[in-house]
Amino acid sequence: MNDFVLQTVTQILMPFIQVYGIFVVLNGHLSPGGGFAGGTILGASIILYALTVDVKAAEGIYPDERAEMVESASVLVFVLLGLISLMMGRNFLTNIGIFPSPETGTLLTGGFIMPVTLAIGAKVASTVITLFTHLFEEKKS
């Protein structure tokens, strides 16, 4: 789409949308939100850029191969975090007692919940973007 107003507004809005997405992911354990919601917001910002400005440029921001790699790696991060507690002699995916959890309400509280939410957010964002780019290419040809 070659609309000047749309492209300019998108380019101004993009950083704000992404910062909001990162906020939702990082504060998933303190405020409403979490990995799934924040990841979708992050992915939607890239999709917005691809729709209004250029699909190829959007792929330049977040290449397809990297998206697929992040997607597979984040499930692995989840499983490895679960396996840590297994090695310490507790059940799979045990959280409190294995991982440090400082004062309630701070960012690093809740043990492995923040890393897990980050992994889920990265995964959902990559999934949304990969789905979009492949379906978009399909439509064009």
Place this chain on the structure above:
Amino acid sequence: MIRRIVATIMILLLGTVLLYMTSEMPRFGDPANPTNNELSARYMEDVIEDVNIPNIVTAIITDYRAYDTLGEATVLFAAIASVLAVLAMHSDSGRGTKLDE
């Protein structure tokens, strides 16, 4: 024509059954509802002690039910893998070898 009449009768019958079923559902906001049982009370009381975070929903999906979330992430992975397997054959930018027509 006869097909339409049969379809309408079937839909009406199905609708009647479904409406009848909703009349058996618990009343909205009733304190004796199954959603207000001891399980949700336990989550609300013990979440700070168990998980140490104020967001109960996140505590449930990533700590109490973390195994479930792992399955959800696996579902996403399987979905994207199958989509890529189907679509990469057609798209020009598909990496690797393309299938011969």
